[in-house]
């Protein structure tokens with residue numbers, strides 16, 4: 001495998017469960033989080049996975065996500081990344097991101113994370129409106145978020161045009177949400193403008209969704225909360241793109257915007273159907289194994305979700321995950337679904353490399369229909385601005 005792979009590390013603990021959250025995360029008081037045992041399990045998993053690769057592919061990106069990985073002691077992060085770095089090759093321009101909740105960082109902690117090897121931060125701002133933050137169970141206030149944005153901006157050397165020179169954080173992202181029930185277009189625009197004043201080189205702007213099994217879903221079912229207004233969300237989505245493009249950002253994925261050179265390499269690997277290894281409770285790994293003509297393209301493993309079960313399995317069992325083979329037909333459909341998220345669409349080069357020259361597009365008649373509706377471009381394979389509004393429906397149509 002000559003292309004770098006991505007490494008994801010999941011930290012599943014949070015101080016409170018946000019009402020819209022369906023991630024594999026568990027709320028505990030800080031003193032109850034089993035930092036030491038979890039760290040041991042992550043290292044044990046890494047050591048057990050290593051011998052299965054010959055050799056292990058080089059690593060182009062690492063992403064510590066969660067949960068709230070910024071709760072982790074920076075020394076634990078340093079030890080973990082240190083051991084991984086000693087056992088495999090990291091590319092020279094490796095991107096190492098940590099997701100940070102505004103309530104859990106300080107200038108000192110950021111500096112310690114930087115020394116531990118983190119070179120990119122993703123700050124979970126979500127909103128600069130106290131009413132929405134409180135209503136959705138975020139543990140931070142709007143002022144905490146402003147303070148965190150200042151800290152991160154000052155810790156990152158990037159100032160608009162200057163390239164990264166190797167000190168401080170290489171880049172950073174602000175994670176935002178829009179379309180909360182009750183939020184107006186004007187409120188969202190004002191939040192967005194205020195965040196832009198901090199000069200984030202990268203922005204992720206997701207529309208608020210109500211997932212199965214969340215606290216918010218139960219509140220709607222019992223009549224205590226309202227569902228989001230999808231028409232207003234579509235207007236907000238359009239306004240977001242226009243405003244950010246006017247301010248020099250390029251939309252490179254449906255919900256992600258960056259100044260040139262600040263695109264998230266780790267997520268690009270997912271959208272380009274690259275290989276990745278996931279460590280931690282519930283983490284997913286995806287690796288190719290097929291050769292031309294073989295039935296299966298690759299396989300996916302999903303670690304046990306519940307952290308206690310995951311940690312126990314790593315202590316005394318050879319298996320801590322479920323494994324699923326990925327037939328070529330499924331892989332091709334997934335590749336299309338992921339690639340259509342990118343503004344540039346499916347990469348012909350990767351398409352040929354992964355599926356060989358004779359690969360046929362899955363569900364060709366559907367493409368014709370989508371083209372006629374103006375949802376998919378005429379040249380190449382990408383979603384038009386109109387198609388982006390129906391992205392989920394279009395992408396799920398490719399599943400076998």
Ligand code: SF4
Pocket residue numbers: 013014016017018021022023025066067068101
């Ligand atoms: S901080 Fe993130 S992972 Fe934790 S509960 Fe909130 S949304 Fe979920």
